[in-house]
Amino acid sequence: MISQEMNDLITQITPGTPAGNLMRHYWHPAALSDELKINRPVVPVRLLGEDLVLFRNREGELGLIQRACPHRGADMCYGRLEEKGLRCPFHGWHFNNSGHCTEQPGEPEGSRMHEKIKAKAYHVVEKNGIIFAYMGPGKPPEFPDFDCFRAPESHVFAFKGLWECNWLQALEVGIDPAHASFLHRFLQDEDPAESYGKQFRDKAADTEIPMTRLLREYPRPDINVEDTDYGMRIIALRHLNDGRTHVRVTNQIFPEAISIPMSREMIITQWHVPVDDENCYWYSMFTSFAKPVDKELMRSQRLNEHTLPAYSPKKNIRNNYGYDAKEQEELTYTGMGLDINVHDQWAVESMGRIQDRTQEHLGKTDTAIIAYRRKLRAAIQALENGNQKALPMQNQVDPGSIQGPISNDTLSFDGDWRKSYTEADTYRREACEDWDATINS
The missing domain is CATH 2.102.10.10 (Rieske [2Fe-2S] iron-sulphur domain)
Structure with a gap:
């Protein structure tokens, strides 16, 4: 639990608010x-x-x-x-x-x-x-050299969607590795359709285990959080019965973005952008390390799920997110279809426009959420003290020199997750198309 005063501090972003002043430096x-x-x-x-x-x-x-x-x-x-x-x-x-x-x-x-x-x-x-x-004072900061920015235009697809809730609870679902074992649980392991949640029905990295089964059978990940120049690195370790460890690395990019693996060839960089205190947009860049993306196909798939011009999801609170009790018994944990984005939307919108954190009870698996809130409060305080150099990505590190960040899921055979996820990223980059050659051509 936190106080109402603290909840207001970290959620309100309109002009003149402490968090709003911080946000305007990015x-x-x-x-x-x-x-x-x-x-x-x-x-x-x-x-x-x-x-x-x-x-x-x-x-x-x-x-x-x-x-x-x-x-x-x-x-x-x-x-x-x-x-x-x-x-x-x-x-x-x-x-x-x-x-x-x-x-x-x-x-x-x-x-x-x-x-x-x-x-x-x-x-x-x-x-x-x-x-x-x-939207802040002075000269804008440099963009970091993230994969989604330096990839050729042909290898990136961008889209967005409206969620009717505060930006912070939208971000927090993305830095919560434990929820995938429940909210995105599929009760069948075959792949019945192409959708945004397809990665949760593919085979887990380097295994013959469907990701759906891995999430169901190993719902208690060990979660570690590391501080980085761009924000936080979140490591979720699921220890398999055969001695191997499934490693999933997610990145929180300060202040409101995440970078997550979608497959061996693709990552998603997603911002949770405050419209105001009670609404936000998620913006996603799908970045391919292999062949160019099929933008028309990806766009048509997502336009089927959204209404223009607001990019509001067709499944929403007014139609109960498409909830089907029979589906909940037989196919998905939520009964809300195969699109995991709808699952996340329901979770964060069902908390209310602004989550009442005075009534919550965080557990051990919420370690990344706790760490992020501390980082956010520290950044707000640093800015109020006039110490802008203490802000993430605005300190002594040149933002343009920050690359990656590495986001993937892989297997560790010897318990050294850092070695495993670094080797997996190296393999991905070496095995995939040369971006620089594509850009120069």
């Missing part, structure tokens, strides 16, 4: 590149409790500015898309991509009032299908 996904692939590339964005408008001007340059026109507050999402920016239809005020007012055609001839007018504007950059925004 890059956050603001939209998918796909969202701007329309005749008029202008879309509303709500991020960290702020209402914004994202656009691509006629020169192809991105802009992210406040949604309310600084003149009278009209909605700039209806602005006229012109060269160098957006023009408000109300009185014709023009704002460039940096938020500067460049014209006030209704004001007296020679007026220089526009030189003093500026809409709130934020830095944006496009990375492999996701447009990221930096």
Whole structure:
């Protein structure tokens, strides 16, 4: 249990809150590149409790500015898309991509009032299908050299989905290795369909044991947490009866992302982005170490499960997440279908919009959640003390030098999990296509 005051501290991210101030020192996904692939590339964005408008001007340059026109507050999402920016239809005020007012055609001839007018504007950059925004002070931090960023565009697929809950409980399900043995338990081991949860029905790494069976039969993993330059490394060890150990390594990338293995050839890097205090988007980059991804197939599969333009899941609290009692008896632990994303969605949304942590009782398997909350509180305190260099990925380590992070699951034959997961990653990179050659070609 924690106090209500502490729960508020680590969940509230609107402007001026301690966690909100911290979040604004990092890059956050603001939209998918796909969202701007329309005749008029202008879309509303709500991020960290702020209402914004994202656009691509006629020169192809991105802009992210406040949604309310600084003149009278009209909605700039209806602005006229012109060269160098957006023009408000109300009185014709023009704002460039940096938020500067460049014209006030209704004001007296020679007026220089526009030189003093500026809409709130934020830095944006496009990375492999996701447009990221930096909403903090000063120069934005560098991007780390993570696999999802340095991979060729052909090897990365990006998507997102809306969850109706606070960002923190969404993140915490991703750093909880124990839940997979229950929430994502399949009662049959065959692979009945292709879906987001397919990795939980594949064979466990280097074994003849289906992952479904391994999770069912070994539900008590040993969980270790290591501090890293990017956040935390979470190691889940399931000791098999034959003396081998199944090793699964997940990474928490501060402040709100995770990197997890999907298969021997693919990882998922996922951000849990605060829309406001009571809603969040998950953004995922599926990164292939082998052949290029089939983006059209992956997109169509996920669009079948979501409704545009909000990317809201078709299975949700209003239709009981598709719950089927017979399925729960015979096929899945939840009775909510084969898509593990729906399982996670139910778990985090069923806690309420903001989980009441004053009533929870954490156990030993919650060690990563406890460690993360301590790291989050320490970062909030460091920023309040003016010690920005103490923030994860903003300390003495150059963010651009941080690579990986390694996310995979494999087998250890001698109990040395670190050796096993490093060797497995080396094998993956050597056996798969050369990214640099793909980029240079």
